Amino acid sequence: MSTPSDRPDSSRSDSSRSDSPRGDRSAGRADGPRGDRFDRSAPRRSDAPRGDRPTGGGYRGDRPASGGYRGDRPTGGRPGFDRRGGRPARPAVDLPRYAAYQAVAAVHRDDAYANLVLPSILREEGLVGRDAAFATELTYGTLRHTGTLDAIIADAAGRDVERIDPPARDALRLGAYQLLHTRVPAHAAVSSTVDLVRSVAPGAAGFANAVLREIAGRDADAWVAKLAPPMETDPVGHLALAYSHPQWIVRAFAEALGGDLGETARLLIEDNERPPVHLCARPGLADPVELADEVGGAPGAFSPYAVYLSGGAPGDLPALAQGRAHVQDEGSQLVANALAVAPLDGPDGHWLDLCAGPGGKSGLLGALAAQRGARLTAVEVSEHRARLVEQATRGLPVSVLHTDGRTVGADPDLPEGHFDRVLVDAPCTGLGSLRRRPESRWRRQPSDLPPLTRLQRELLTAALRAARPGGLVAYVTCSPHVVETHVTVTEAARRADVPADFVDARTLLPPGMPGLGDGPTVQLWPHRHGTDAMFLAVLRRG
Numbered sequence: 397m398s399t400p401s402d403r404p405d406s407s408r409s410d411s412s413r414s415d416s417p418r419g420d421r422s423a424g425r426a427d428g429p430r431g432d433r434f435d436r437s438a439p440r441r442s443d444a445p446r447g448d449r450p451t452g453g454g455y456r457g458d459r460p461a462s463g464g465y466r467g468d469r470p471t472g473g474r475p476g477f478d479r480r481g482g483r484p485a486r487p488a489v490d491l492p493r494y495a496a497y498q499a500v501a502a503v504h505r506d507d508a509y510a511n512l513v514l515p516s517i518l519r520e521e522g523l524v525g526r527d528a529a530f531a532t533e534l535t536y537g538t539l540r541h542t543g544t545l546d547a548i549i550a551d552a553a554g555r556d557v558e559r560i561d562p563p564a565r566d567a568l569r570l571g572a573y574q575l576l577h578t579r580v581p582a583h584a585a586v587s588s589t590v591d592l593v594r595s596v597a598p599g600a601a602g603f604a605n606a607v608l609r610e611i612a613g614r615d616a617d618a619w620v621a622k623l624a625p626p627m628e629t630d631p632v633g634h635l636a637l638a639y640s641h642p643q644w645i646v647r648a649f650a651e652a653l654g655g656d657l658g659e660t661a662r663l664l665i666e667d668n669e670r671p672p673v674h675l676c677a678r679p680g681l682a683d684p685v686e687l688a689d690e691v692g693g694a695p696g697a698f699s700p701y702a703v704y705l706s707g708g709a710p711g712d713l714p715a716l717a718q719g720r721a722h723v724q725d726e727g728s729q730l731v732a733n734a735l736a737v738a739p740l741d742g743p744d745g746h747w748l749d750l751c752a753g754p755g756g757k758s759g760l761l762g763a764l765a766a767q768r769g770a771r772l773t774a775v776e777v778s779e780h781r782a783r784l785v786e787q788a789t790r791g792l793p794v795s796v797l798h799t800d801g802r803t804v805g806a807d808p809d810l811p812e813g814h815f816d817r818v819l820v821d822a823p824c825t826g827l828g829s830l831r832r833r834p835e836s837r838w839r840r841q842p843s844d845l846p847p848l849t850r851l852q853r854e855l856l857t858a859a860l861r862a863a864r865p866g867g868l869v870a871y872v873t874c875s876p877h878v879v880e881t882h883v884t885v886t887e888a889a890r891r892a893d894v895p896a897d898f899v900d901a902r903t904l905l906p907p908g909m910p911g912l913g914d915g916p917t918v919q920l921w922p923h924r925h926g927t928d929a930m931f932l933a934v935l936r937r938g
């Protein structure tokens with residue numbers, strides 16, 4: 397079998413921690429400060445930054461803007477203590493900031509996922525429109541920038557952030573984010589954060605005030621200049637602090653980008669941006685140009701099915717409710733479509749998606765199968781996610797199997813040598829979609845890699861067994877980490893007891909698409925293509 401020439405060293409993985417599919421986790425719920433935990437009386441200053449630091453001045457109402465939100469927020473969104481009725485106190489904090497605090501605290505305290513917990517908090521607080529957008533920006537921005545914000549808070553406070561009480565620490569992170577990355581005037585960022593701290597960590601209000609004033613004395617660039625190691629001597633350390641990513645992830649990205657640190661920096665910057673929402677106009681059910689008109693979006697640049705939404709959340713678009721389209725990153729559309737368009741001799745009626753949940757790629761492949769008289773078998777090991785696949789593929793020629801994809805040959809519904817086209821969209825670290833999962837970069841660890849890569853190898857080997865001679869297997873990850881991409885695919889192909897050869901995956905993507913490298917595999921990138929960093933290798937069974 398032929399292999400990609402740039403096979404990297406696989407010896408860097410260590411330890412064990414299993415992948416937990418995102419949708420299976422309970423969202424967790426922020427148990428926000430309620431009732432008698434509030435103390436609205438002016439707290440005494442119990443905690444202060446180091447004495448030799450200036451605590452006054454330094455922040456300006458007219459600081460340069462970098463974020464999307466302008467101006468101060470209305471305060472008093474939360475009613476105060478109702479003395480007549482003796483009802484529990486509510487914090488004197490405006491609702492969007494309070495909602496963001498609850499979400500950030502739930503992520504750190506309960507291991508919640510921001511994309512799951514925030515919508516329920518917004519609903520509970522009745523936040524919509526501009527207020528919901530502000531709460532979302534604060535939550536996602538604060539979580540993305542946590543690493544760098546913590547370094548700045550630690551310097552301003554003169555102590556490690558681990559030694560600051562969690563409620564005060566999360567409130568400070570939100571305050572520091574507003575000061576350094578939004579257009580919120582500094583006086584408003586400081587006073588609203590101090591109000592918040594007064595509600596959630598009453599003894600720390602004075603401390604928070606002093607720390608925030610210290611932070612406000614520099615802009616984001618000046619803090620990076622002060623705290624980051626020099627680019628010349630420690631480029632990974634510099635980029636990690638400047639763009640708020642863990643060092644091991646910066647190193648992995650740099651390696652996947654061939655050591656180009658300038659391009660690595662562009663990727664890290666892109667990871668900190670609000671990701672676009674892409675729709676997939678299901679072939680045969682919706683025309684992308686008409687769908688773009690219908691939703692006020694624009695047809696995608698690369699995928700023949702993509703529609704770019706202009707304004708954030710898709711909400712309850714009729715096209716989604718009617719199954720004419722689904723939300724899907726353009727990169728995911730491209731890799732699924734690559735499998736469908738790859739030239740194939742002989743029969744072409746049996747398609748297989750070996751890792752289907754929650755069903756995005758099965759939705760697209762199912763729609764294509766319907767047009768071509770084929771049938772897709774969609775396999776998913778998690779019961780909950782198998783149900784999601786059923787919902788996502790309703791009305792399409794798709795059979796959902798709730799089983800382990802590695803049972804090929806043992807399960808009568810997964811016979812060996814039977815399928816014409818097989819997709820393995822393997823469980824992975826998800827480092828290619830950090831834009832969408834703001835806390836993920838801080839949760840993932842290098843120790844996640846060994847169990848994941850073992851599972852990836854086993855699933856790819858099973859996929860090769862499932863394919864008929866001459867049949868095609870697409871191996872996909874939403875991670876550019878070379879251990880999950882090149883190492884997994886070359887090792888699995890080498891160990892498989894069936895022969896397989898690489899197909900040049902570049903030829904299966906739209907003609908003229910830039911930045912696809914030397915082949916035969918393809919790595920998509922947010923900063924090059926505007927997609928998640930999807931990896932694609934296509935193998936033909938001999």
Ligand SMILES: C[S@@+](CC[C@H](N)C(=O)[O-])C[C@H]1O[C@@H](n2cnc3c(N)ncnc32)[C@H](O)[C@@H]1O
Nearest residue numbers: 751752753754755756757776777800801821823
């Ligand atoms: C990256 S996700 C797939 C995303 C999906 N293809 C889509 O586009 O919506 C990987 C999926 O594989 C599932 N999975 C993990 N181990 C599996 C196994 N042994 N057999 C089948 N599915 C598995 C996970 O539960 C998860 O839903």
